[in-house]
Amino acid sequence: MEFSLNAEEILAIVEEIKLNGVAFYKHLARYGPKGEVRKMLVKLVEMEERHAMCFAEMRSHLSEHDKESTVFHRGSDEWMYLREMAGHHVFEVESDPCELLDGDITADSVVRLAIDKEKDLMIFILELKRVVLSRDRNGQIEAIISEEMKHIAELGRFAALQDAVMSRV
Amino acid sequence: MSITFNANEVFEMAEEFERNGARFYRKAAGYFKDEGKCKLLEELALMEDGHLATFQEMREQLKAQEKETTTFDPDNEAGMYLRAMADGHVFDTSADPCDFLTGDETMTEIFKKALLCEKDSVVFYLGIKDMVSDTGGKDKVEAIIREEMGHISLLNKHLAEL
Numbered sequence: 407m408e409f410s411l412n413a414e415e416i417l418a419i420v421e422e423i424k425l426n427g428v429a430f431y432k433h434l435a436r437y438g439p440k441g442e443v444r445k446m447l448v449k450l451v452e453m454e455e456r457h458a459m460c461f462a463e464m465r466s467h468l469s470e471h472d473k474e475s476t477v478f479h480r481g482s483d484e485w486m487y488l489r490e491m492a493g494h495h496v497f498e499v500e501s502d503p504c505e506l507l508d509g510d511i512t513a514d515s516v517v518r519l520a521i522d523k524e525k526d527l528m529i530f531i532l533e534l535k536r537v538v539l540s541r542d543r544n545g546q547i548e549a550i551i552s553e554e555m556k557h558i559a560e561l562g563r564f565a566a567l568q569d570a571v572m573s574r575v
Numbered sequence: 576m577s578i579t580f581n582a583n584e585v586f587e588m589a590e591e592f593e594r595n596g597a598r599f600y601r602k603a604a605g606y607f608k609d610e611g612k613c614k615l616l617e618e619l620a621l622m623e624d625g626h627l628a629t630f631q632e633m634r635e636q637l638k639a640q641e642k643e644t645t646t647f648d649p650d651n652e653a654g655m656y657l658r659a660m661a662d663g664h665v666f667d668t669s670a671d672p673c674d675f676l677t678g679d680e681t682m683t684e685i686f687k688k689a690l691l692c693e694k695d696s697v698v699f700y701l702g703i704k705d706m707v708s709d710t711g712g713k714d715k716v717e718a719i720i721r722e723e724m725g726h727i728s729l730l731n732k733h734l735a736e737l
Binding site: 517521525526528529532533536551552555556558559561562563565566569 | 652655656658659660662664665694695697698701702705720721724727728
């Protein structure tokens with residue numbers, strides 16, 4: 407059985423991953439330590455919400471031509487990999503984020519985790535590029551990659567800022 | 576405090592990545608008797624040697640002026656991205672993955688460590704690809720990124736089998 411995945415659906419997957427990230431950081435903010443860590447987590451939630459909106463906006467600007475289907479076979483390695491990554495491996499939607507950090511919820515550990523998750527998402531998007539490249543005529547995947555690079559840079563600056571704040575404490 | 580750096584330094588970082596990667600795979604291969612796994616690690620090391628040679632060649636081809644000056648605006652996207660890479664917060668620029676190896680690691684631990692390093696290299700090289708021109712070797716960097724993605728797929732596949 408074939409499964410069609412077009413540019414709109416790819417962007418929806420990436421947006422879903424970002425929203426999983428929002429839920430992830432909200433959970434940590436609610437159940438983790440208070441004070442500076444919580445403030446930082448609130449900023450991460452805002453950042454990921456903005457990132458999700460970026461992809462939603464990209465999706466809203468797609469033309470009918472952009473939505474031309476890319477066909478995968480359901481159960482194929484590629485399709486299975488994409489679904490696994492989207493739902494489980496970038497942000498583990500079924501896991502307790504506090505357990506993921508082994509109870510070590512500090513500003514440093516959370517920012518490092520956020521950066522690691524962004525790297526995982528970048529790898530996922532590059533894997534998408536590999537499987538849909540020939541059909542990505544309008545460069546949607548490249549646009550997603552450019553956007554994600556900005557997100558990683560933003561997280562890097564955020565981490566540098568946190569370091570500066572913590573070193574003054 | 577802003578970090579200024581030039582194309583020469585960026586390529587030097589890439590070379591160090593590849594040099595460290597090759598040493599890591601060779602050192603890890605020395606710990607195991609499983610021929611198949613050793614062969615895989617040695618092959619990965621050889622590919623990193625190839626990437627090192629490519630980056631060295633690209634650095635040699637930089638014009639003298641490009642080597643000395645900051646060749647990109649640190650406030651534009653490419654510059655901001657590379658600065659984030661270089662300042663040590665996205666990955667540890669001073670880390671040598673060989674320091675992780677004591678000889679007591681399982682193959683799973685080695686593959687997981689290798690995966691982290693390969694992901695870091697891909698993320699870094701995306702910035703280099705944006706930095707270089709079409710005539711400066713953009714296609715070569717793209718090819719290296721594709722090969723590193725291949726390493727990631729291979730490592731994931733072998734991890735799943737362990």
